Amino acid sequence: MTFPVIGVVGGGQLARMMAPAATALGFELRVLAEAEDVSAVSAVAKAPIGDYTDLDHLLEFSRGLDVMTFDHEHVPTAHLRSLIAAGVNVHPGPDALVNAQDKLVMRAAIDRLELPNPRWAAVADVAELIAFGEDTGWPVVLKMPRGGYDGKGVRIVGSADEAGESADWFHAMSPLLAEAKVDFSRELSAMVARTPDGESRAWPVVHTIQVDGVCDEVIAPALDIPVEVAAAAENAAVRIATELGVTGVMAVELFETPGVGAGFLINELAMRPHNTGHWTQDGSVTSQFEQHLRAILNLPLGATDLLGPVVVMKNFLGGENQDLFSAYPAALAWEPAAKVHCYGKAVRPGRKIGHVNLVGDSAAGVATVRSRATAVADIIRTGRPQAGAAPETSQETA
Numbered sequence: 492m493t494f495p496v497i498g499v500v501g502g503g504q505l506a507r508m509m510a511p512a513a514t515a516l517g518f519e520l521r522v523l524a525e526a527e528d529v530s531a532v533s534a535v536a537k538a539p540i541g542d543y544t545d546l547d548h549l550l551e552f553s554r555g556l557d558v559m560t561f562d563h564e565h566v567p568t569a570h571l572r573s574l575i576a577a578g579v580n581v582h583p584g585p586d587a588l589v590n591a592q593d594k595l596v597m598r599a600a601i602d603r604l605e606l607p608n609p610r611w612a613a614v615a616d617v618a619e620l621i622a623f624g625e626d627t628g629w630p631v632v633l634k635m636p637r638g639g640y641d642g643k644g645v646r647i648v649g650s651a652d653e654a655g656e657s658a659d660w661f662h663a664m665s666p667l668l669a670e671a672k673v674d675f676s677r678e679l680s681a682m683v684a685r686t687p688d689g690e691s692r693a694w695p696v697v698h699t700i701q702v703d704g705v706c707d708e709v710i711a712p713a714l715d716i717p718v719e720v721a722a723a724a725e726n727a728a729v730r731i732a733t734e735l736g737v738t739g740v741m742a743v744e745l746f747e748t749p750g751v752g753a754g755f756l757i758n759e760l761a762m763r764p765h766n767t768g769h770w771t772q773d774g775s776v777t778s779q780f781e782q783h784l785r786a787i788l789n790l791p792l793g794a795t796d797l798l799g800p801v802v803v804m805k806n807f808l809g810g811e812n813q814d815l816f817s818a819y820p821a822a823l824a825w826e827p828a829a830k831v832h833c834y835g836k837a838v839r840p841g842r843k844i845g846h847v848n849l850v851g852d853s854a855a856g857v858a859t860v861r862s863r864a865t866a867v868a869d870i871i872r873t874g875r876p877q878a879g880a881a882p883e884t885s886q887e888t889a
């Protein structure tokens with residue numbers, strides 16, 4: 492057998508969703524799991540338990556792999572360098588990945604590339620935070636440069652009087668990242684994949700909706716975005732991938748700022764499949780999970796065209812319903828065109844446990860597509876069928 496063996500560090504839903512793509516192409520996917528009950532374990536044949544902060548565990552896991560990649564961005568840079576020194580083929584590599592691990596490093600890189608950043612500064616203490624706020628104007632967004640996710644590690648500081656409340660954060664980490672609070676019209680995501688040889692392909696820019704700092708819904712493509720803004724955002728993503736030497740899939744989170752500068756500012760980078768790319772599983776010729784595997788194996792990349800004029804992805808977080816499967820009859824009957832993706836995770840309030848993808852027939856009908864995807868997600872989350880009967884097949888699904 493000459494088919495490659497791919498190892499994913501981390502056993503979350505992203506690793507889990509790489510498994511069907513690997514299986515389809517005949518690759519073996521292994522996962523270094525944090526525990527026996529994490530999401531990806533039931534999707535692959537080999538999922539040894541190990542600690543990604545322990546170099547010995549990483550080296551042990553690397554044996555027999557053709558390439559090592561990641562479900563998350565938390566493997567220490569020094570460990571990645573040691574793995575490479577030991578001959579492991581690691582993608583993305585440490586010099587690229589640090590830009591997704593450390594928001595201060597990322598802001599400096601975006602400045603260097605002369606791409607549009609919000610106003611920002613590294614602030615070492617409350618006094619420097621106040622100085623930044625007085626200069627830039629309040630409110631200010633204060634961020635932990637490392638370790639944040641789903642809005643944890645992001646705080647809005649309304650005024651100089653409020654700045655003192657962030658003293659605890661400066662004790663935990665210093666310097667922190669201070670940013671101007673951007674007055675955006677919507678949030679966007681530009682996703683791209685790049686191979687070690689330098690081939691890159693972008694998906695169309697999408698509209699992402701966050702609730703309480705967590706991705707809730709994605710609409711692909713971002714409707715009514717000026718063509719030049721969409722093109723500039725896609726070009727920026729390709730340029731970042733190229734200049735930073737990114738391999739695999741990367742998401743560039745953006746703030747849309749109509750009529751101001753380039754029409755967008757860069758929020759942050761993620762160097763792995765991303766929640767804002769889940770729509771590609773059912774709505775693009777090539778899913779982000781397949782593209783990630785192709786990219787890290789230095790294979791030709793797949794087409795990124797949409798499979799319909801509009802695609803909606805709706806997340807469902809842990810809610811009242813503990814028995815998700817009990818809701819499937821009602822959820823699947825409600826919208827036969829919906830594709831449900833469930834992560835096999837224990838239901839806990841606010842935890843990402845699955846999502847629904849729905850391809851629509853016309854961009855004009857986006858409101859209907861959104862409400863149907865949302866209805867299916869709500870039925871699963873709450874365990875309660877929607878009021879009234881399931882709608883008859885309408886033009887979106889006919």
Ligand SMILES: Nc1ncnc2c1ncn2[C@@H]1O[C@H](COP(=O)(O)OP(=O)(O)OP(=O)(O)O)[C@@H](O)[C@H]1O
Nearest residue numbers: 632639640641642643645670671672673701704759
């Ligand atoms: N400078 C800013 N101006 C306005 N809103 C912001 C700013 N920075 C962040 N936000 C809001 O907070 C959300 C979370 O911020 P950010 O993406 O930096 O954090 P995160 O915890 O790393 O997120 P993720 O869930 O993508 O891991 C953003 O999606 C946006 O809604």
Ligand SMILES: [Mg+2]
Nearest residue numbers: 642744758759
């Ligand atoms: Mg983010």
